[in-house]
Amino acid sequence: xxxxxxxxxxASININAGPVRSFKESYxxxxxxxxxxxxxxxxxxxxAIQIGYAYQLMVxxxxxxxxxxxxxxxxxxxxxxxxxxxSIYFKNHPITVKRYKTLSIIYxxxxxxxxxxxxxxxxxxxxxxxxxxxxxxxxLLDRLNPNQKEQAIQAxxxxxxxxxxxxxxxxxxSKKEYFVSVTDKLLFxxxxxxxxxxxxxxxxxxxxxxxxxKFAFPISxxxxxGFFFYAQYEAKQYKQCTSCQIGNNIGVIVKxxxxxxxxxxxxxxxxx
Amino acid sequence: xxxxxxxxxxxSGHTAATFAKKWLGNEHEVVVVTPNSQWNWIPSNIxxxxxxxxxxxxxxxxAPVYEKAGIDYxxxxxxxxxxxxxxxxxxxxxxxxxxxxxxxGQTEELTYDYxxxxxxxKLNFDATPGLGDGKGQMGSNTVSVCTADxxxxxxLELQQIFxxxxxxxxxxxxxxxxxxxxxxxxxxxxxxxxxEHEAKKAGVRDMLDIKWISNESFLGDFGxxxxxxxxxxxxxxxxxxxxxxxxxRDVPWLIGAHVSKVEKGxxxxxLLDGTTGVEEFDFAxxxxxxxxxxxxxxxxxxxxxxxxxxxxxxFMKVDAKYDAGAYENWKAxxxxxxxxxxxxxxxxxCGIAFAPPHLISKPASSVNGTxxxxxxxxxxxxxxxxxxxxxxxxxxxxxxxxxxxxxxxASMAEMGAACVASAGKGLTTGTAAAMTVYPxxxxxxxxxxxxxxxxxxxxxxxxxxxxxxHILHHLFIYKAKLKPGWTLIPE
Numbered sequence: 175x176x177x178x179x180x181x182x183x184x185a186s187i188n189i190n191a192g193p194v195r196s197f198k199e200s201y202x203x204x205x206x207x208x209x210x211x212x213x214x215x216x217x218x219x220x221x222a223i224q225i226g227y228a229y230q231l232m233v234x235x236x237x238x239x240x241x242x243x244x245x246x247x248x249x250x251x252x253x254x255x256x257x258x259x260x261s262i263y264f265k266n267h268p269i270t271v272k273r274y275k276t277l278s279i280i281y282x283x284x285x286x287x288x289x290x291x292x293x294x295x296x297x298x299x300x301x302x303x304x305x306x307x308x309x310x311x312x313x314l315l316d317r318l319n320p321n322q323k324e325q326a327i328q329a330x331x332x333x334x335x336x337x338x339x340x341x342x343x344x345x346x347x348s349k350k351e352y353f354v355s356v357t358d359k360l361l362f363x364x365x366x367x368x369x370x371x372x373x374x375x376x377x378x379x380x381x382x383x384x385x386x387x388k389f390a391f392p393i394s395x396x397x398x399x400g401f402f403f404y405a406q407y408e409a410k411q412y413k414q415c416t417s418c419q420i421g422n423n424i425g426v427i428v429k430x431x432x433x434x435x436x437x438x439x440x441x442x443x444x445x446x
Numbered sequence: 447x448x449x450x451x452x453x454x455x456x457x458s459g460h461t462a463a464t465f466a467k468k469w470l471g472n473e474h475e476v477v478v479v480t481p482n483s484q485w486n487w488i489p490s491n492i493x494x495x496x497x498x499x500x501x502x503x504x505x506x507x508x509a510p511v512y513e514k515a516g517i518d519y520x521x522x523x524x525x526x527x528x529x530x531x532x533x534x535x536x537x538x539x540x541x542x543x544x545x546x547x548x549x550x551g552q553t554e555e556l557t558y559d560y561x562x563x564x565x566x567x568k569l570n571f572d573a574t575p576g577l578g579d580g581k582g583q584m585g586s587n588t589v590s591v592c593t594a595d596x597x598x599x600x601x602l603e604l605q606q607i608f609x610x611x612x613x614x615x616x617x618x619x620x621x622x623x624x625x626x627x628x629x630x631x632x633x634x635x636x637x638x639x640x641x642e643h644e645a646k647k648a649g650v651r652d653m654l655d656i657k658w659i660s661n662e663s664f665l666g667d668f669g670x671x672x673x674x675x676x677x678x679x680x681x682x683x684x685x686x687x688x689x690x691x692x693x694x695r696d697v698p699w700l701i702g703a704h705v706s707k708v709e710k711g712x713x714x715x716x717l718l719d720g721t722t723g724v725e726e727f728d729f730a731x732x733x734x735x736x737x738x739x740x741x742x743x744x745x746x747x748x749x750x751x752x753x754x755x756x757x758x759x760x761f762m763k764v765d766a767k768y769d770a771g772a773y774e775n776w777k778a779x780x781x782x783x784x785x786x787x788x789x790x791x792x793x794x795x796c797g798i799a800f801a802p803p804h805l806i807s808k809p810a811s812s813v814n815g816t817x818x819x820x821x822x823x824x825x826x827x828x829x830x831x832x833x834x835x836x837x838x839x840x841x842x843x844x845x846x847x848x849x850x851x852x853x854x855x856a857s858m859a860e861m862g863a864a865c866v867a868s869a870g871k872g873l874t875t876g877t878a879a880a881m882t883v884y885p886x887x888x889x890x891x892x893x894x895x896x897x898x899x900x901x902x903x904x905x906x907x908x909x910x911x912x913x914x915x916h917i918l919h920h921l922f923i924y925k926a927k928l929k930p931g932w933t934l935i936p937e
Contacts, residue, residue, distance in 0.1 A: 228894070
């Protein structure tokens with residue numbers, strides 16, 4: 175049966191697949207689903223995890239034959255080269271990674287018998303390595319260094335299957351976080367002010383900092399009040415939003431109000 | 447008064463003996479039989495092996511600790527078990543041969559009411575020709591960090607390599623597993639990166655070719671089938687993490703390897719794909735495979751009945767399912783829960799000494815039929831937990847009677863474990879991998895696919911790992927010395 179393929183940025187692809195332990199009916203069903211999905215999407219290769227099966231199984235189409243590799247491993251790899259690859263997970267967005275041309279591999283065939291094979295072809299080897307990566311929760315992006323990864327993520331922006339943030343799902347970045355961010359900065363400088371007397375700073379400067387603390391404290395409380403109401407408003411916009419749960423919001427507020435109060439009291443006794 | 451004999455004074459045996467004595471008090475007798483005069487915090491042997499710690503930092507004498515605890519300490523190795531007694535008496539006993547306390551070479555019979563086998567493994571160097579000396583000890587071709595003395599020797603050899611490198615002589619270092627059926631890949635993994643770290647500090651890294659050889663079928667398996675790790679905010683597989691770590695440090699690797707023979711400066715190997723090769727080295731640390739210590743068991747007539755109590759690999763049979771059959775039939779429930787011997791209910795095994803029902807990793811053989819796969823790790827945290835559970839069971843049996851007692855359970859299929867692999871010892875520089883796995887033995891029924899709870903099976907990379915390793919070092923030595931509050935420190 176044709177199964178749904180996972181597309182970027184679906185994070186459920188990022189789990190280690192377990193070994194194929196049985197080669198009976200459930201294995202055959204899984205294999206059939208992979209091949210059916212490959213045919214439906216005209217794919218040359220597919221890993222089980224790409225359609226949601228967390229097992230170490232991948233299929234590569236070789237000369238019109240669908241070849242199943244269960245529990246595949248690369249034992250040796252030589253002759254590195256830069257490989258520009260596309261994967262259906264990234265909607266065929268090309269990404270260049272380092273691969274090896276010559277591989278000595280082992281795998282279990284559909285009867286559970288361990289087989290050995292040598293691959294000495296750039297395209298075939300790259301496909302094998304890419305599909306194997308998926309079985310070890312590794313995508314093309316993970317093969318890049320941080321700078322390359324950032325560039326690739328920017329290039330992929332808007333090209334993946336993103337949740338519709340206007341209706342059901344909470345956005346990845348919530349505007350209510352601005353309230354928290356400003357509050358945290360105010361509290362940080364309140365904390366800094368408590369240590370200033372240790373450095374022999376003039377009385378006038380200390381008075382200015384105390385004045386800052388006297389304003390920062392109520393502003394922090396007001397920001398938390400604002401946070402609460404905006405978070406409540408935002409929560410009503412989305413059907414699915416774990417970060418919008420009232421328990422989380424109250425936790426954020428209680429933590430900061432407690433810190434602000436402690437800092438204000440300390441400021442009163444140290445600077446006041 | 448009942449007498450409990452604990453054979454072995456390592457992590458598991460020491461834990462079992464000390465807790466049993468605490469719970470039993472002076473009404474009953476606890477005897478520890480161990481050939482060693484010192485307790486060794488084995489994880490820190492890695493740092494001894496690169497000269498960052500002295501032997502004295504990782505060991506302490508057992509005698510004063512046991513004297514303080516009221517435990518009868520016999521520095522001796524157990525030789526045989528006689529669970530039916532002998533022709534003169536029905537009382538079960540073991541025979542021991544002293545290795546210290548001024549009685550070296552003397553033998554003695556010790557009767558028991560309860561027996562805990564916590565001997566740990568025999569370091570089976572001779573399983574690989576040339577790795578051992580043919581007499582059961584480490585040979586001269588390679589070094590080891592399995593004991594504190596081995597680690598001291600390893601460091602001396604390593605410093606000579608560094609000296610040669612400083613003089614401009616290019617040196618080859620090989621680190622990993624010395625047989626296709628080894629466990630403890632993590633220790634070798636830690637050692638190779640500590641060597642690499644120290645080589646950089648000594649300014650000789652560019653003169654060293656450092657190579658990894660392991661029986662894992664993929665880098666980052668760690669004998670546990672791999673895990674996912676958090677690195678710099680990203681989640682990556684241990685395979686990718688390990689590959690990156692080795693590549694960044696210019697350490698090439700050989701995996702799926704069974705070291706078949708070692709000669710001076712040469713390691714012969716066979717890979718899972720059936721190919722064979724030879725790796726040359728100037729310095730090699732190859733972990734040996736483990737085996738049971740080789741106890742014999744005799745019946746009342748003096749006839750050998752070792753196979754009743756012990757599995758063919760020398761480890762003690764416990765309440766595990768040993769006839770699970772093919773890999774596809776393996777279940778988490780095959781693993782023992784109480785560690786009680788099925789034939790003799792007053793006999794238990796804990797730590798490495800119990801016979802596992804089967805492997806944890808997927809079994810694999812080379813195309814030539816040579817088995818090459820990691821064997822189940824039973825060291826460290828699981829060892830301590832099992833030792834404590836077994837002590838609890840024995841104490842309940844002594845206090846409440848064997849029939850009424852509740853046997854305490856500590857299945858590795860329901861137990862998590864944590865380990866830290868450092869790449870250096872500094873408090874301000876370097877990185878370490880801190881890993882947790884739950885459960886240790888995959889439960890494919892409860893967690894289809896990976897067999898593990900992915901929320902609790904992960905690793906993190908960072909300097910904090912070094913701090914954790916330092917904390918664990920001091921904490922566990924403090925605990926083992928039975929200093930105030932030792933029972934509050936978890937296993």
